[in-house]
Amino acid sequence: MLREAVALEYDFRLYRQYSEPEAAFILRVDLSTLKRWRRANKAPGVNMGERQVRYWGYKLADFMLLGEQWRDIPDANSN
Known part of the structure; x- marks a missing residue:
């Protein structure tokens, strides 16, 4: 897929949460x-509370692949 x-090309994990700097x-x-x-x-x-934001790896991959159209993908798993 x-x-x-x-994720392999950019060396990150799909099911890990990343900080905003990461x-x-x-x-x-x-x-x-x-x-x-x-x-x-x-x-x-x-948003994970006050002043804390996280990004799921699979959402980053979608963002890289689709740009702003990532929002049109249902928020489920990668299947």
Whole structure:
């Protein structure tokens, strides 16, 4: 599947949560850019309480593959 290929190529795990700095590194963008995308609902961040955001690896893979169209994918597993 494409998600697995992207994760292998960029060396991250699909079912691991990443901090915002880690996600920015994986996506090869500046941290401020990723924050701006998240606030505009363009990046798949999950709020985990006050001032803490996490990104699932499979959502990062979808974002890399589909750009903003990641939102159209049902929030289930990779099957």
